[in-house]
Amino acid sequence: MTTSKVYLKAGKEESLKRFHPWIFSGAIARIENKPQEGEVVKVYTSKNEFIAIGHYQIGSIMVRVLSFKEENIDEKFWETRLEEALNLRRSLGLVDNPENNTYRLVHGEGDNLPGLIIDIYGETAVIQSHSAGMHMERTKISNALIKVMKGYISHIYYKSETTLPFKADLLSTENGFLIGGSTENVAIENGLKFQVDWLKGQKTGFFVDQRENRQLLEKYAKGRSVLNMFCYTGGFSFYAMRGGAHLVHSVDSSAKAISLTNENVALNFPSDERHQAFAEDAFKYLEEMGDKYDLIVLDPPAFAKHRDALRNALRGYTKLNAKAFEKIKPGGILFTFSCSQVVSKQDFRTAVFTAAAQSGRSVSILHQLTQPADHPINIYHPEGEYLKGLVLYVK
Ligand code: SAH
Numbered sequence: 126m127t128t129s130k131v132y133l134k135a136g137k138e139e140s141l142k143r144f145h146p147w148i149f150s151g152a153i154a155r156i157e158n159k160p161q162e163g164e165v166v167k168v169y170t171s172k173n174e175f176i177a178i179g180h181y182q183i184g185s186i187m188v189r190v191l192s193f194k195e196e197n198i199d200e201k202f203w204e205t206r207l208e209e210a211l212n213l214r215r216s217l218g219l220v221d222n223p224e225n226n227t228y229r230l231v232h233g234e235g236d237n238l239p240g241l242i243i244d245i246y247g248e249t250a251v252i253q254s255h256s257a258g259m260h261m262e263r264t265k266i267s268n269a270l271i272k273v274m275k276g277y278i279s280h281i282y283y284k285s286e287t288t289l290p291f292k293a294d295l296l297s298t299e300n301g302f303l304i305g306g307s308t309e310n311v312a313i314e315n316g317l318k319f320q321v322d323w324l325k326g327q328k329t330g331f332f333v334d335q336r337e338n339r340q341l342l343e344k345y346a347k348g349r350s351v352l353n354m355f356c357y358t359g360g361f362s363f364y365a366m367r368g369g370a371h372l373v374h375s376v377d378s379s380a381k382a383i384s385l386t387n388e389n390v391a392l393n394f395p396s397d398e399r400h401q402a403f404a405e406d407a408f409k410y411l412e413e414m415g416d417k418y419d420l421i422v423l424d425p426p427a428f429a430k431h432r433d434a435l436r437n438a439l440r441g442y443t444k445l446n447a448k449a450f451e452k453i454k455p456g457g458i459l460f461t462f463s464c465s466q467v468v469s470k471q472d473f474r475t476a477v478f479t480a481a482a483q484s485g486r487s488v489s490i491l492h493q494l495t496q497p498a499d500h501p502i503n504i505y506h507p508e509g510e511y512l513k514g515l516v517l518y519v520k
Pocket of ligand 1: 331332335354355356357358359360361376377378379382405406407408424425426
């Protein structure tokens with residue numbers, strides 16, 4: 126099969142010369158050989174010079190670059206990329222660590238594999254495709270993965286039902302095991318245990334990206350009354366309990382999340398009466414909760430998934446944080462986050478700043494948080510910095 130060729134308009138190769146891994150539809154002059162969605166295509170400048178090879182897709186991002194070298198995208202390619210990703214995690218001390226069997230092995234563009242996420246939970250890897258190309262390559266990827274991760278993993282679960290682009294006409298996108306089939310689904314993070322729901326859970330089943338921020342919270346928890354708002358499986362709550370919190374309340378609007386949180390309490394702190402969980406809407410709870418908390422975590426879902434929703438999202442962050450500033454006890458600590466990729470660090474800080482000003486409280490920034498190192502940011506793709514957090518002291 127001949128590889129289809131994509132020709133850029135004159136001058137549109139500039140971002141590729143700076144190794145940005147996306148090619149937008151507006152940069153493309155013509156496409157030869159009518160590629161199928163997900164097919165590997167070669168990209169040429171208007172002067173007919175090779176510049177990149179990547180996955181083709183219909184949409185505003187038309188090519189996701191796999192390599193800036195003219196190389197074959199074969200099993201060897203996948204093995205090499207996965208080995209590079211594994212070596213990075215090795216240097217972070219995350220591989221083969223009994224205290225921490227949960228980490229992200231592949232973080233899309235951050236690992237030069239746009240559209241691909243792989244999370245490790247003990248002996249199971251969960252693969253998530255965000256592009257048609259990665260979906261088409263799933264068998265090759267999982268074969269390479271089982272080879273590269275020999276001795277570490279035995280099972281591969283594929284979970285892309287909700288993350289694949291709707292425009293792609295893709296067969297067999299259903300979730301399921303590609304290799305093996307384990308029922309063991311307890312993840313260990315910094316010595317704490319979490320049930321991971323691969324089948325129906327959000328993301329790949331767990332929010333791996335808050336590991337270091339949860340650890341920081343543990344240090345602030347002693348003697349405090351903690352509210353973990355948007356708790357999902359309860360992550361922050363257990364660090365608060367281990368850190369010596371006086372009481373911990375976990376809140377999420379999803380009843381399923383609350384039941385997972387309760388299961389995780391039973392796993393880590395059986396019959397510990399300091400913890401209670403409530404299935405309620407955040408704004409309603411914050412309105413009615415009174416002033417009993419002196420450590421509050423706000424880790425909402427992405428308020429903006431697209432650029433056009435940005436203004437409303439910023440208003441949402443301000444409204445949410447304003448409630449926390451209004452209610453938190455004097456001397457309280459607020460951990461506040463945004464995981465929207467389209468919200469910049471500065472936008473988020475402005476939204477929280479506006480909320481603080483509305484409350485009239487005196488507020489200082491103690492820490493500026495981001496995603497952990499197993500969610501690396503490709504320096505040529507700054508859009509990859511999606512998680513932003515502030516730890517604030519409220520007088
Ligand atoms: N802090 C979590 C991740 C939060 S994900 C962790 O560390 O794992 C965001 C959560 O917000 C989801 O579980 C979702 O069910 C919940 N959520 C969404 N809208 C909500 C609302 N209006 N009120 C309360 N929870 C909400």
